[in-house]
Amino acid sequence: MLNTGHSDSFAFTLEDLRWVLEAESGTALLQTGLDMIIQTVPPIMGGALLLQTSSRQLQVQSGIPADALDIVEAWKTAWRPSQQGEEHEADFTLPPDQWVALPMQSYRHLVAGRALFYVQEPLTQEVLHFLQNLLSILAHYANIIEENRAARRYSQRLELLFDITRALTETLDLQGVLSYTMQLAATAMDAEAASLLLADPKTNELYFYAIHSTQRDRLVNVRLQNNQGIVGWVYQTGEAVICDDPANDPRFSQVVDERSGFVTRNILCVPLQVKGKRIGVLEVLNKHGDESFTEEDKHLLMTLAAEAAIAIENARLYQNLREERDRIMRIQEDVRRELARTLHDTTVQLLSSIVMSVSHAQKLYERAPELLPDELRNIEDLAQRAMLSTRQLLFELRPVVLETRGLGAALEAYIQRLDEISRQTRFILDLCEDLPDLPPHVAQTLFAIVQEAINNAIKHAQASTIRVKTVCTDEGMEVLVEDDGKGFDLKKVQQSYDVSGSLGLINMYERANLIEASLTIESEVGKGTRIQIVLPYESLDRLRAIAENR
Numbered sequence: 244m245l246n247t248g249h250s251d252s253f254a255f256t257l258e259d260l261r262w263v264l265e266a267e268s269g270t271a272l273l274q275t276g277l278d279m280i281i282q283t284v285p286p287i288m289g290g291a292l293l294l295q296t297s298s299r300q301l302q303v304q305s306g307i308p309a310d311a312l313d314i315v316e317a318w319k320t321a322w323r324p325s326q327q328g329e330e331h332e333a334d335f336t337l338p339p340d341q342w343v344a345l346p347m348q349s350y351r352h353l354v355a356g357r358a359l360f361y362v363q364e365p366l367t368q369e370v371l372h373f374l375q376n377l378l379s380i381l382a383h384y385a386n387i388i389e390e391n392r393a394a395r396r397y398s399q400r401l402e403l404l405f406d407i408t409r410a411l412t413e414t415l416d417l418q419g420v421l422s423y424t425m426q427l428a429a430t431a432m433d434a435e436a437a438s439l440l441l442a443d444p445k446t447n448e449l450y451f452y453a454i455h456s457t458q459r460d461r462l463v464n465v466r467l468q469n470n471q472g473i474v475g476w477v478y479q480t481g482e483a484v485i486c487d488d489p490a491n492d493p494r495f496s497q498v499v500d501e502r503s504g505f506v507t508r509n510i511l512c513v514p515l516q517v518k519g520k521r522i523g524v525l526e527v528l529n530k531h532g533d534e535s536f537t538e539e540d541k542h543l544l545m546t547l548a549a550e551a552a553i554a555i556e557n558a559r560l561y562q563n564l565r566e567e568r569d570r571i572m573r574i575q576e577d578v579r580r581e582l583a584r585t586l587h588d589t590t591v592q593l594l595s596s597i598v599m600s601v602s603h604a605q606k607l608y609e610r611a612p613e614l615l616p617d618e619l620r621n622i623e624d625l626a627q628r629a630m631l632s633t634r635q636l637l638f639e640l641r642p643v644v645l646e647t648r649g650l651g652a653a654l655e656a657y658i659q660r661l662d663e664i665s666r667q668t669r670f671i672l673d674l675c676e677d678l679p680d681l682p683p684h685v686a687q688t689l690f691a692i693v694q695e696a697i698n699n700a701i702k703h704a705q706a707s708t709i710r711v712k713t714v715c716t717d718e719g720m721e722v723l724v725e726d727d728g729k730g731f732d733l734k735k736v737q738q739s740y741d742v743s744g745s746l747g748l749i750n751m752y753e754r755a756n757l758i759e760a761s762l763t764i765e766s767e768v769g770k771g772t773r774i775q776i777v778l779p780y781e782s783l784d785r786l787r788a789i790a791e792n793r
């Protein structure tokens with residue numbers, strides 16, 4: 244039995260104290276402690292305790308009569324703890340007699356708090372002294388319990404973060420892993436919902452990419468302007484936001500709540516950025532219970548956002564790589580098909596003509612030797628053409644001259660050969676004098692576009708003249724391929740690309756894009772075709788700088 248040593252009018256057992264000290268949380272400890280005081284110290288009928296621990300503010304009260312509650316509220320508002328635990332009731336005076344206010348400090352002044360008691364009669368000095376000691380013990384242990392809880396919460400969060408990081412780095416199923424991440428984020432932050440929105444730079448919108456919410460299905464297709472709502476504000480400014488009162492926050496937009504039926508009570512939203520570039524935002528909504536999101540939540544969510552942003556970037560790079568690989572494979576396949584077709588249509592045809600002519604010559608040798616010289620000349624002509632067309636093919640596959648002497652020389656060699664081989668079409672080349680030196684990949688790309696344009700003209704146009712021109716203006720250089728053939732309806736061709744399976748024109752546009760050039764195709768049925776590639780010097784300078792840094 245413990246008592247104040249002065250009277251036995253109140254006392255409590257060690258057992259009572261054990262119940263107090265074994266409480267689950269700081270609040271529970273204060274509540275049990277306060278109830279015990281009220282029960283064992285008869286003049287005290289009610290009371291309120293306020294305590295600022297190292298991680299949060301605790302408050303409990305009990306036994307205060309209803310008509311005195313506003314006094315307690317006024318006392319609570321007047322109390323503003325400071326780091327040093329100083330007194331803070333200068334601007335508030337309690338009505339005398341029925342109230343006793345006491346400081347509530349742990350021994351080492353680590354925490355600050357106040358106690359207010361509602362009493363039937365004034366307390367003796369001994370009782371006051373005893374209460375002060377007891378309040379110190381309560382403050383001390385409440386702080387220890389809270390610190391422990393905070394440490395446990397922190398280590399649980401670290402474990403969660405570790406799980407998330409591992410999941411994010413180990414998988415390439417980005418959508419799946421980010422949905423899982425949203426679920427873990429909501430758990431770690433003790434929130435009702437979590438979602439990740441990505442920016443769509445083409446439309447200046449933010450769209451939901453991963454969602455953990457009961458209203459998920461209603462949010463999947465929702466898009467917001469990238470400056471709309473708190474998510475928009477965070478995306479624009481790059482600053483994290485904790486908002487406890489969205490209804491009165493001018494940045495908040497009702498749109499998403501209206502669409503989803505969700506009621507947002509509070510929000511924590513952080514930006515997603517990689518290498519200084521903002522790609523979206525991450526938000527958690529509605530902290531469970533009456534609490535709001537803390538600075539600690541904010542830091543955790545920011546760490547998580549950094550991990551998620553890297554995972555998104557990696558997945559995007561991987562996706563680009565895959566697309567690039569598919570594109571290269573497609574181009575290789577096209578080249579192979581084109582090669583087989585050209586070999587079949589030219590070299591193989593010519594060789595089989597040669598074989599037939601040789602066998603005819605053998606017969607002539609026996610039956611009409613006077614016709615043999617003509618036949619031999621025919622064979623020589625066929626062999627000559629077979630050689631030229633094979634050389635042309637080799638040149639098209641790898642125009643060495645392009646690498647050694649540049650675009651102008653390559654075009655000269657190419658056009659000259661085509662003109663030599665062709666029977667129906669005249670090939671003309673106009674080169675401007677001051678054609679600039681081009682980085683190798685730029686020259687190769689331009690050459691490949693010209694090749695496709697000429698092949699199309701040969702295959703489809705039945706032109707009498709095909710002209711290739713380079714023009715140098717003050718702003719940049721242009722390459723033109725013109726034919727006077729039958730022309731075509733560009734719109735129709737573009738509309739039927741899905742079914743035609745041809746890629747020539749698409750490849751031309753893609754290649755031009757790669758070197759920041761613009762490509763224009765003009766064609767009209769019966770009036771020939773004109774293809775123009777414009778490469779501004781501005782782009783060329785950039786391409787040169789890139790080539791030098793490679």
Ligand SMILES: Nc1ncnc2c1ncn2[C@@H]1O[C@H](COP(=O)(O)OP(=O)(O)OP(=O)(O)O)[C@@H](O)[C@H]1O
Pocket residue numbers: 699700702703704726728729730731736744745746747748749772
């Ligand atoms: N110079 C041209 N004159 C007339 N028609 C053309 C010309 N260039 C293209 N076309 C028309 O446009 C269509 C699409 O051209 P594209 O180069 O994309 O495909 P393709 O040449 O048919 O096949 P691929 O280039 O994939 O081997 C051609 O099929 C042809 O009808």
Ligand SMILES: [Mg+2]
Pocket residue numbers: 695698699746747748
């Ligand atoms: Mg083509």
